[in-house]
Amino acid sequence: MKKHLTVNSLVMTVTMILAVPMVSRASESPKFRERETTLCKDVFDQNIYYEGVNQLDLGRWGRKIFRKEIPAANVNVFDEVPDSSFFTNRHGRRRLSNEELAKGSAETAGPDLSAPMKITKGKQQGLHPGFFIEDAKGDRYCLKFDNEGSLELATAAEVAASRFYHAIGYHVPQYTVLRFKAEDITIGENAYTYDDTGFRKKMTPEILEQYLSFLPVTEDGEYLASASKIVPGKNVGHLSFRSRRQNDPEDPVNHRDRREIRALSVFSAWLNNNDIRESNTLEMAVTENGKTVLKRYLFDFNSAFGAAAGGAKPPMFGHEYAIDYGEITKAVFALGFWEKPWQEKWRRAREMPHKSPAIGYFSNDQFDPEDHKAQLPYEAFRVLTNADGFWAAKIIASFTDEDIRTMVKAGRYSRPEDEDYLVQTLAERRDLIAKYWFSKAAPLDAFEVLNGKLVFKDLAVRHGFVDGNTIRYVAEVSRPGKKKKIAALESREPSLVLDPSWTAEGGKAELRIRVVCGEEESPYVKVVLGGAGVEGVRHED
Amino acid sequence: MTRKCRNIIRVALVAVGIAAFAGASFAQQDTYAPVYPNGPLKAKRLKDPVSSLLELPFRLVKWPVDKSLVYIDNHHVADKAIYIYDRMKEYGFTPHLAFTDSAILPLMGGNADLVAVARQKEDYPDLIATASLRYAMDNRFVVDSEIGAQRIGETGFHSSGTFNFDHRSREPFYGIGPDTSLGDSSSVRMETTTLGYNVGYEFSPTLDLTGTFEFKENQLKHRAHKGKGDMTEIFAGRDIPGLYGGEELSWKAVLLRDTRDSHDEATRGSYQKLTFKFTEGVDSGKARFFTYQLDTAKYFRLGSPRRVLAVRFFGEHHDEVNGGEIPFYDMTRLGGMGSSQRTSETFRAFTYNRFYGESALLFNIEYRYAIWEYRDFRMNAAVFLDEGQTFNEFSAFKFSDFRESYGVGFYVSHSKHTVLNISVAHGDEGTKFYVKNKVAF
CATH class of the missing domain: 3.30.1010 (Phosphatidylinositol 3-kinase Catalytic Subunit; Chain A, domain 4)
Known part of the structure; x- marks a missing residue:
């Protein structure tokens, strides 16, 4: 007994000795080094440096060849992005007034x-x-x-x-x-x-x-x-779209792997803000509860919609990176006989922006949600997965036409026609983006166990992109981590009848649900069920 | 525990499960809670160790470049440079940076507009008084000056006097005529001093006629130089007119019509330059010949300003008069990318001054198409074919003497001014690369 006490005392002492500096370190605020960036640096880094050295990334080649994705690293068990200094769930979580x-x-x-x-x-x-x-x-x-x-x-x-x-x-x-x-x-x-x-x-x-x-x-x-x-x-500089701040305890994940950073490309495609770049972000060190923390901001949105520096948006913006090696290569081999989408659009527009100077050059002609490009080729935007795109599209789809009008009105356009045009263009683009990403994932959300059934919402049906009568939902049931299928479910309604025995005695079940339309089957969404109901959701990347 | 008891417990557990499922919905879960599938968040490596190692040498370059770019932006260095350049120009000084025709060597210097220097530009806008100097180490030294008026008394008349000193330390020479060998590589140091007087009339902004009277002194120094042989030794026993230079007087008339929409990035229009010239040796100089030259190009839009077919013809003939001779340095020269009076005509797969002859025929055809546009920047790709030959008398002309040169080029321009031309051309004497800041024609 005495021996035990001695050992315990020793362990406690060592723990306390180790713990004291840790506690003191934890209470200290980290010192944040300033991260400098400018437009020229951004252009060099993204358009020249990383475009080159990415070709030396063996893992990247491996992922390309074997079609592997990098799943977002900061999503929770419900496939959502928890609030952080980067992002706070607002309209997607609860409709804002x-x-x-x-x-x-x-x-x-x-x-x-x-x-x-x-x-x-x-x-x-x-x-x-x-x-x-x-x-x-x-x-x-x-x-x-x-x-x-x-x-x-x-x-x-x-x-x-x-x-x-x-x-x-x-x-x-x-x-x-x-x-x-x-x-x-x-x-x-x-x-x-x-x-x-x-x-x-x-x-x-x-x-x-x-x-x-x-x-x-x-x-x-x-x-x-x-x-x-x-x-x-x-001001401690700019937010990297690539790497984390290693001394920031609230920044545990590399930014390339943050879903909200990747999804900036989708949101910026919606708002036609091709000037989204690191030098248009800010990291501010603020003191909260006696501790220095960072708050990350986006700013400079005056290249959104049809605007750009100098006036109306140039016609290639949104379609090509500032230096787009892929497009250049295609153009070289096409020997001048390939009219690029933006060139076709510009020709159709008679090489003139919108007749209203307040609109600039902004339309959905030739808009492709898959190919819309920001000015610089950030790797974070390129590794966006279907699950990330679905998450972004879900948020975009949550805005009604009235919501869009309310936000456009904040711009205080003097001509009602300009406001109408923007609302219509943004609403159309919202639908184009949502329809595209809902087709790249199982567009199912809001899972809930109710009266022995797993009920959910099909966002594609809900937003009218798909006729609910033409689809059915199929699910394979297995034990988490096991391949062996224990049941198969099918339903024409957005609900699946569950067998209570799957989750009895602390058991868990994993449902891989797909939406089937004719011969086509969507990627899956994985739903983990346990005694507490839905315990996890994950859309296929 | 008996089997019965165990069964009762099992049934009870199932019942609890059923009750849970059958009941009302579960308490609302916070689907945004920071609960992660694999415990607390941890950073994964952005790259595997091997890839990181491969990147390492480049990272060493990135750091100073990034720092420099941030410094340039934060200290407005680009604005300052443009401002200083504009101010220098306003005060009459324009820096000059280009590449030499014969090698990728920087040709640096400047131009002084003496009217602007004297702050008389506003009072005498048509007065020309310029002096320029350009230098490429161990290659070229040029001094130019001009004084005159680009418009006399609100008429189309213009007049000017010119002075030019041109030192070329390794002017290549491979022999005269179509049947010369690249192996007969020789070079000569050439210094040319020219005094001229021009008078002309501009009929319209696109049409001009100019007459020129010129005195030229050509001084040559023969020596073996940087891997090239001495011309007098390599061509010993062969009749090379003008081997020791000489002085000349010449009378020249040039009719120029230019309707191009842009000089560097023409998408439509054409130019025609017709030259007639008589040259006569001074003192004991034997030079006495006529020169006829036609240089013309036309630019066709192929359905779009982004696709342009550019076609050029250059023909020149020198004709001896009364037993006079045509010095080799006055002959037509083909080879290289350049296209100016002082350099040889565009024949891109061949080295500069590769072919000399009393006459020359040259066809250049080039298809240019836009491959990149970003605001005022543009990059054209070009596929070109040059066909040309030099010959002496028309009786010696043979179609089989035509030589080919073909290749591709990438031309980057800003606001229709070429800032970079990277071209590669191939012919029967090998492949030539060019880095220039002008287009061939």
């Missing part, structure tokens, strides 16, 4: 114009120049503008698109539409800017006047801007 959709992440109504806004510095980085200002309340904002002849194009797109990204679940700064007159803006004491020369210059009334003289004005003679509120915390 019209007020919530319209408000987005906005905390204020925008800059307070009760006193002139003070310019603190010019914004030259990124594709759209602008100003950083401080308003009467001391809140800081970044103002960005439209190009001459494109009033509302970039500003409205940015504000409206921010509502979409927020409702989907990403963290975004507050964006509001701001109309102001020349007398509403003044120059702060130490304001400076970098003009076209690239040299730092003190902001002077002449520079401001010159800048404003190039901006389009509304019919009321007001300037129009998108005002993004500066997010709190210390």
Whole structure:
């Protein structure tokens, strides 16, 4: 007994000695190194470096040859993405009200114009120049503008698109539409800017006047801007779409394997935001409960819808990467006799964007959910699996036409026709994306055990993409981890009758359910049943 | 425990199961809870160790490139460079960077617009006063200057005087006529000084007639140089006119019509350049000959501006007058990518100045098509065929002397200005690669 006590004491002592520094380490906030990136670096890394070294990745070749996928690593047992500093389930989890959709992440109504806004510095980085200002309340904002002849194009797109990204679940700064007159803006004491020369210059009334003289004005003679509120915390750089921050305990998974990062390609295809890239993200270190944590933001949405730097979106955007080796190779071998989809679309549009300058170049002609491309070929977007795509499409499909209109309205388009056109285009594109990804997976969701049956929703039927009378549901039942089939089920309704004995005595059953339409069988969705009902869901990658 | 008891327990358990299934729905589960299939989340490697090792040398390059690019962006280096370039141009100085015709060597220098330097551009917009200098190490040194007016008194008349000094340290020479051998590789150091006076009339923006009076001094130095033999030794005993240079006077008339929509990336239109020239040796110089030249090209859109067929014909003939001779350095030259007065004409599978002759016929046909477009950037691919020959007298012309050159090229342009031309051409003397910042025609 004494011996036991001695051993126990020793173990406890050692544990405490080991545990003390661990506890102290845990309570310390990690120091986050700044991750720098810029447009040029992004273009070099993604278009040149990784395009090259990816060819030396033996695992990647193996996956290509044997058609293996990399499953998302951060999905829970129900095939969902739990809330994190990257993503918060919003509309996909619980329908947001019209007020919530319209408000987005906005905390204020925008800059307070009760006193002139003070310019603190010019914004030259990124594709759209602008100003950083401080308003009467001391809140800081970044103002960005439209190009001459494109009033509302970039500003409205940015504000409206921010509502979409927020409702989907990403963290975004507050964006509001701001109309102001020349007398509403003044120059702060130490304001400076970098003009076209690239040299730092003190902001002077002449520079401001010159800048404003190039901006389009509304019919009321007001300037129009998108005002993004500066997010709190210390800027520690940009979010990598590839690797994790190793010293961040809340960042345990490489970002390439995060479903919400991969799915950015699907959401951005919906919003036609081809400028989604690492340099349009932010990681902010904030203190919560005495601990420094990172909050990840997406920002800069003024290349969404039909907008791009300089005006209407160039016709190849969304169809090709900035440097698209695959498309170039195809074009070389086609000897000029292959008209690319974007070229055909552009020809049909008589090489003109939409007649309304506020719309730019945005339509669903030649839109292909499978082939839509962001500006840069991020590997995270390429490894998107069918399950990831289904997850994204499920969220997109959760937005009704009315929801879309509510968010588009946040852009405050002055012409109702422009608002109607955008709502219609986005609704059509929502359906195209949802229909495509629902066809690439078993589009079944919301599994529940009810009255001895496994009931679920068929999202393809529910959204009218498939006639419910033409399909049936088949399931193979087995024990988890075992190949041997213990039963087969079939139903014409979205429910399957269960045998209670499968889950009796603490047993578990695994159902691989497929949707059969004629001869075609969908990929499976795996549902694990146990004593507590549905214990796991996983769509086939 | 008796069997009966066990059976009762089993039945009870099944009953509990049934009750669970038959009952109302289970308590609502949180399907978004951070409960993961394999316990707490763990990072998987992005790559296997072998692939990571293969990437390692490239990572060493990536780091400085990334750092440089971030520095360039954060410090607005590109804006500064463009601003400095524009300001230099405004003050009359334009830097020049290209590649030499004979090798992939940087040809650097600059151009000074003396009117702009004197801040007189606004008062005298038509005044020309330029000086330029270009240098390629161990290859070429060129000084050019021009003074005159590009428009006299609001008319189409223009006039200018020119000075040019051109030093080429290894001008290749392989013999004269179609039957020469690449093995007879020789080179000569050539220095040309030219003084000229031009007067002309511009009938319209697309049509111009210019007359030129020119004095030219050609100084040659023969030596074996960098693997190439001494011309006087290799061609000893053969009649090579102008072997020791000389001075010349020439009178020239050039009629030029140019309707191309762009010089570098023409998709329609054509140009025709017709030249008539008389050259006469000065002092004891024996040169005395006429030159007739037609250089013409046409660009056809094949249903789209993205598909262009470019066809060029170049023909030149030199005709001796009164027993005069045609120095070899005044003869027509074929070979290389270049297409200018000072370099040999486009015959891409052959080295620069590969063929010399009193006459030449050259056909270039090129199919260009767009393969990449991104904003104002564009890349065209081109498939081309060159057919040409040099010969002396028309009586010596034979169809069988035509030589072929064919290949492919990739031309990158920005706002219709070629920034990079990478071409490869093949012919019966091998394969030639080119990296240029201009297109052949």
